[in-house]
Amino acid sequence: MEDVGEKFLQVVIALAIFAAIIGLIMLLVDRAPKSFRDKATIIGFLAPAGILLTVGMVWPAVQTTFLAFTDRDGNVNGLDNFIWMFTEPTALVTLRNTVLWVILVPTISTIVGLVYAVFIDKAHGERVLKALVFMPMAISMVGAGIIWNFMYAYRGTEQDQIGLVNQILVWFGGEPRQFLLDAPWNTFFLIVVMVWIQVGFAMVVLSAAIKGIPADIVEASRLDGATAWQQFWSVTIPSIRGALIVVVTTITIITLKVFDIVRTMTAGNYDTSVVANEMYTQAFRANEPGRGAALALVLFLMVLPVVLYNARQLKKQKEIR
Amino acid sequence: MTSTPAVPAMGTDTTPDTTREAPITRRVKNKLTSRGATIAAIIIAVLWTIPTFGLFISSFRSEEVINDTGWWTSFTQFNFTLQNYVDVIGDEGSSSSNLGQYFVNSLAIVIPATLIPLVVAAMAAYIFAWGRFRGKDTLFVFIFALQIVPLQMALIPLLSLFVNLQIGEFQLIPPGSYAQLWIAHTIFALPLAIFLLHNFIAEIPGEVIEAARVDGAGHTTIFWRIIVPLSVPALASYGIFQFLWVWNDLLVALVFSGGTADVAPITQRLAELTGTRGGEWHRLTAGAFVSMIVPLLVFFGLQRYFVRGLLAGGLKG
């Protein structure tokens, strides 16, 4: 097993190098002349993140922006890619679906996650209950796609069903359905998969926030004779507002980028494609990098409201301080 | 010092709430967790578990059986087999062996790819929360907005950068090495990590930091002695999510790992096990569980670290 040792030696060396770099930054910051020390701190602390992001994200983003205005041979073609996006029916369906995903996934996931977190708070077997709902997070999106393909699997009325959802329908005397073939409902069945995954995230974060609510506040509201319901609205929700915003924001962004689920379950057929999946298809399959880039830009514009809202919250917090 | 229990006295003490509850709060909690709530929670838990449970049962069934009957019939017919697991873990030829190697690779990738972004992001988040310079908020919003740069768009530029980063013939970060994966994962993690950690670090009461400053502590001391210890719950929470994303990642690995048993993670191996035309996909049922073991262990191992308020609400006592 010498190569296992070798591999972990690599890891140790890498971490040591990293620690050395960080240590050097700290040293330089501490040794900087007093007049310059605050500036040095800011530069030193931001440098690692700044360099990495510039190289790995800002630069590709700039490239993508230019790419969005070119055709497949790299010639500038003005707004053609955007015109295609807002005229081509399939591209419009893609945009519509993305909006559906972005509205539904964060709301449902956060609500279910919050309710669950409140219900199991300090209940017996809390850890087990948490782990069960968290489990989908530990499965890769591709794995989740397989699981739900199983759930939705269809067999004709003469055959035995192999998908649980259809089996339940049949048990209750219904006809088996092809869940993933009928637009627009199939998009909702895909959204279910994403919700199933993201509730675990929402629950973990919100549960931690609930545990952070100072006990004396809870106690005070109880002595005022508040019911559990009133307490939930007047104590729990205001206390975890920050965490709620974080959860909704994060899930929104993860949802905007979703593509594994759509790719493994329907490959974007049957009008289920979303922007991120279409982007991948256009850039790598249809050999239209310009269109892919244009879709990426539109994705960016879609997330802008979320960003601005968070920025406003940030400002508010500052004022409170 | 404030009296909010969310910020214990300086130090690394992160004892869970449950151990220091006053008797009175325990009475409160008994009131709150009514029977109905518990039943509702159990229903949700069951609903959430059924799909995975179905896959788990399926992973012990042969390919033919999986395609012919539902997994729930196995309890009456009792047709279980370990074949899928043998296919995935066993070692017959180059194709189905060495899962252990890939498993080690996954660990070797995920540990630095989790720790490095945590430290880098915490440093940046500290400055955004407590530093003072012109244009700070704008820069922060800009970094936050970078989250939306789709991975697929950044892969090619990053890969060509690694390729071109050479001194003469010597490549600084050779292709098909862990280093490429670590750096790539770190970059893709930073925007979200900075955003989440900033939210938490900004909540730390200013008095704590002020007091340390009066005692003559410098920025580095404040960061390592106060900010990091107080942020352990947030770091642990974000750490586990980053761990999961890296562990389950396939896209980044496909581009940067080179696909050999020296570097490629377990996800890439499992994807190949489905065969040239994807016909052996039933192996993924077993593969999914083999690769789930570690994330779940980590989750249980770290759970106790984030019982205290991650991003504790804006109520300052």
Added chain:
Amino acid sequence: MANIRSKKAVLPLAALSVLALTLSACGGSEGDGGGEEPAANCSAYEEYGTFEGEEVSVYSTITDSEQDLLENSWADFEECTGIEVAYEGSNEFETQVLVRAQAGNPPDVAIFPQPGLLAAQAREGYIKPAPPEVEALVDENWSEDWKSYGTVDGTFYAAPMLASVKGYVWYSPTTFEENGWEVPATWDEMMELSQTIADSGIKPWCAGFESGEATGWPGTDWIEDVVLRQAGPEVYDQWVAHEIPFNDPQITEAWNTVGDILKNEEFVNGGFGDVRSIISTNVDVAGDPVVEGECAMYHQATFQAANWPEGTDISENGDIWAFITPGEEAGSSAITGGGEFVAAYNEGEPITAFLSYMASAEFANNRVEQGGAISANQGLDASLASSDLDRQSIELLQSEETVFRFDASDLMPGAVGANSFWSGIVEWINGTPTEEVVDTIESSWPE
């Protein structure tokens, strides 16, 4: 308190390391299956030269058990020439090879299953023209047609490797005999037979087009088969080259002819359900009802042989056998097929040696001997084939009489052949009218 807590943290870590050790102990054997075999006879490999310590990286779509067989086929070559072949197989090859080429980090050698993708990479200037030695070998071992698939704009780039014959119709001889059904000799007879079977209460056909992100490809094989048989090889070539549009009446007619089977509720989808279940049925299980007698015929290429349940007797009078999809006339032998092409992104003597070996008859014999593969290499000894069907397919490929046409979707530009053609098939089975589908595909053709 403190030490209890640290113990708690150690537990998962300890469990992890134990797990890692156990797993790595499971996968101890690396590389060659323990050099127990006698040294290879190297006389056959002298012509390639020796390059001790050189490495050639190879990237392809072939994974899992087929990867083992492929790697075995060049084991002797490695041993005798000293070249180490660093092989990587991936299901994501089609996109990843583009990414790597674009980033300047391509493999030395890539094995392309689609000439269309190969042509695109060659036109972008990534792929190196084949060395003259390799071209000479291809001239000797392959027909003009096969050479032309590896040729882009007059320059020869890539030698063919393995092949598959598409357009077989799989059936169960025992079921046919029990019911007194005859193997049809013409398309019309096949339609009559389908009706007869349908009247007897069994669905005559089963089909499954679901294949992850490539969903729809088995349907393209159906269309291609009918275009070749109904409109003829000339039209087929014009269709591939886009000299006639995709929505040309002759092509539309072929779609409708296929539709007579696939969109006919009486004829499909045996063992699975209605017409639309075709697109949600995975391609690898779609043939299974033939064995169980729930469906009579299944249209799929030679590689379907590997998909039958273990222990199935594949022979003329056994459980499963196949006939070539009949044409308009009896005895016409026009077939479609696929194959892989070996192209180089880099140059160098070891790479040339490897390419030469891959284009040689030795390689074809070494690979075919291990089973589950066929090749159109003229130097291949058909008697080495592992099954009757493979032997028959090789003879078809090598015969002068056969009109062979390469899988059209693989020749078309990726935007059509690996994208809109697939999704078009899916929409079509899902109920969209033929005209609308072919118009959409036509509009997606890159100009």
